[in-house]
Amino acid sequence: MLHLKRMIMSYCRIFNGRCNKLKLIAILILFTILVSASLFHIFLNDESSGSVPQVARIKYRHRFQQVSTRNPDWGEHVASRAFSDRRTVVRKHAPLGNRLLHRDVNESLSVARIREYCNVPLMNATGEEGEAPPGYRLVNVQVMIRHGTRSPMYSFTNHHNPQLSCKFDNAAKSNNLIRSFIGAMKTNERRQNPNSPFFRWLLYPQRKLCGPSELMPSGSMQHVLNGFHFHEKYVRKWRLFGESFRGEQVHVVSTLYSRTYQSSIAFLYSFLPRFYLNELNIEQTSNLFCDERFVHSSCSCPALHRLKETVNVESLQFNRNNTRLFRLQKYIGNVFGLKPQQLPTMWAMMDVFMGYACNKVKPLPCNSNRKCIQPWVIAELWDLLDGYGVKLNNLKSYQRYSQVTMHPFLAKVLEQMNLSIKNRTKVKFSLFSGHDTTITPLAVTLGIHDGKWPHLASRIVFELYSQVGQKDRHYVKVLYNGRNITPDASFCQGHVINGMCKLKYFTRFVREEILQGKTYAHICHTNM
Structure with a gap:
């Protein structure tokens, strides 16, 4: 204070010759305002940039x-x-994350289950991919991913979902990583194969307002981070593509939705040694990822529809007389002005709420009386959903439905492994871009599902290794969201070697155990 007083007195002498007490107080007040304004300006700059540069x-x-x-x-x-x-x-x-999202921690994201599902791209992707003891060589990798964060698919009756931007804002574009990504996307616009079903599709989110179920900027970044992680593990560590990368070494398949296509593009951008879209051939598929070449029959499967109907009927019993769910529905109905029976399903309600929580929209839905959905409501709904998922996971009809659904995909994975071993394919890496309805039945079939709705940008990885110096010694490793779950997989229990499983056990599982020795065509066209 003494130094401050002396400095102000010197200013007084310069401008006025002398200062009385009132002038001194006025100058102190003015000085305080100026300092406060400067600090506030610095604070705003730091908040807009995400942190102190x-x-x-x-x-x-x-x-x-x-x-x-x-x-x-x-x-x-x-x-x-x-x-x-x-x-x-x-x-x-x-930092990227603070550019995409506000710096403060949203109250909803403070709930662990919400934070887990949203999978906000603030941190580097991590995981045990590409980890093997000495004496092994990586031969082939195949990855199934779920798309990244999207806008809500569902809505409440007479209630509009929040208007979300599907475009990187100017603050985000000032981030080096995002600017490089957008630059690469613009360079590759209209470079898709003219015969591709995705020709002229947008490569990344760039609409001012999202339509239903569209990938959001944070959804792209989730897979950019995943791609960097995989690049470090497979390209730099294992030299999976050798010394010279060629587009034919990559096999890419996506369902015919912009959110899955753009997720695959974001992943490939950061994963590949170089990203030139005209070198890649991205194929389309149904949500079942069935390829007739690998099931040796039509992918049409009437039995699947019957199984699904059975699952729907049996699962209706899960929440019958569930007073906890009824109380929650009553509360939610009061907010939206709807009767409990007018509400959408639990999954649909959660889809809407995650549109708010994952994108940090404040406040959560409220009515005219300012009665709002609170984070505890979403946490309670998550608990009910996860409990429902555990019951569904233990339902025999759902297990059967999942096995029949994912058998064609697993048959393709196995065939790619065998072709790689025999050097009859140039493909080293396969990427399949799908949905929660792909990840969940795949996890159920492998025996690794815990009942939880897979978080955004989830991934299941199949790695094929060979033992150096040993002929016909090949091993499979399966990872779910970065965690090695091979010891828990139904095909490998009791057969684990160095965290991996001999290929023969995976082969027997796909060819004999899943369909119980029957063909896909026989299963699909007979009553079950």
Whole structure:
């Protein structure tokens, strides 16, 4: 204070010659206002940039840009793309996550189950992919992913969902990683194969307002981060594509939805040694990922429809006389002005609520009396949904439905493995971009499902290894969201070796156990 007083007195002498007490007080007040305004301006700048800017070392290597930072919201290491010469640059870097989302922690995201499902892209993707003891060689990798964060699919009667932006805003574009991603997408626009079913489709979210079920910017970033993680594990560590990458080494399949197509593009952008869309052939598929070449029959399966009807009838009993659910429905109905029987299903309600929570829309839905959906309501609904999922997972008819549904896909995975072993294919990596309705039955069939609705941008990975110096010694490793679940997989229990399973057990599982020795055509066209 003494130094401050002396400084102000010196200003008085410069401008007025002398200061009386009132003038001194007025100058102090003015000085305080100016300092406060400056601090507030700095605070706003820091909030808009996500955090206090940090110096990060960016090393360009071919078209890769390695960015390291010590921000806990962003993680220890981020890989970013750039088309540039080899050089080392020091520049200020703002973390991605805080660019995409507000800095403060949303109350909804403070609920662990909500945070788990939203899978907000604030941290580097991590996992046990590509980990094997010495003496093994990685031969082939196949990945099934769920699309990233999307806008809601459902809505409440007479209630509009929040208007969400499906476009990177200017603050996000100032982030180095996002700017590089958008630049690469613009470079590759209209470079799809003219014969592709995805020709002229948007490569990334860029609409001002989202339509129903459209991928959002954060959904792209989830898979960009996944792709970087896989690049580190498979491309840099294992040299999966050898010394020279070719587009024919990658097999990509997506369902015919923009959210799955754009998710696959985001993943490939950061995963591949180079991203040139005209080198890639992205195929379309149904939600079942059935390929007639691998089931040796038509993919049409009437038995699946009958099984699904059986599951629907049997699962209706799960929540009958569930007073806890009824109380929750009554509360939600009061907010939306609807009777409990007018509400959509639990899954549909959660889909709407996650549109708010995952995108940090405030407040959660409210009525004219300011009675709102609270985070505890969503947490309670999640608990009921997870309980329902556990019961469904234990339902024999649902297990059978999942097995018949995913057998064609697993038959394709096995065939790709065998072709790789015999050197009869150039494909080293396969990416399948699907939905929760793909991930869940696949996890159920493998015996690794815990009943939880798969979080956004979930992944199931199949790795094929060979033992160096040993002929015909091949092993399979299965990972779910980065965790090695091979010891828990139904085909490998009691047969685990170094966290892997001999290929013969996976082969027997796919060819004999799933369909109990019958063919897909026989199962599909007979009464079950």
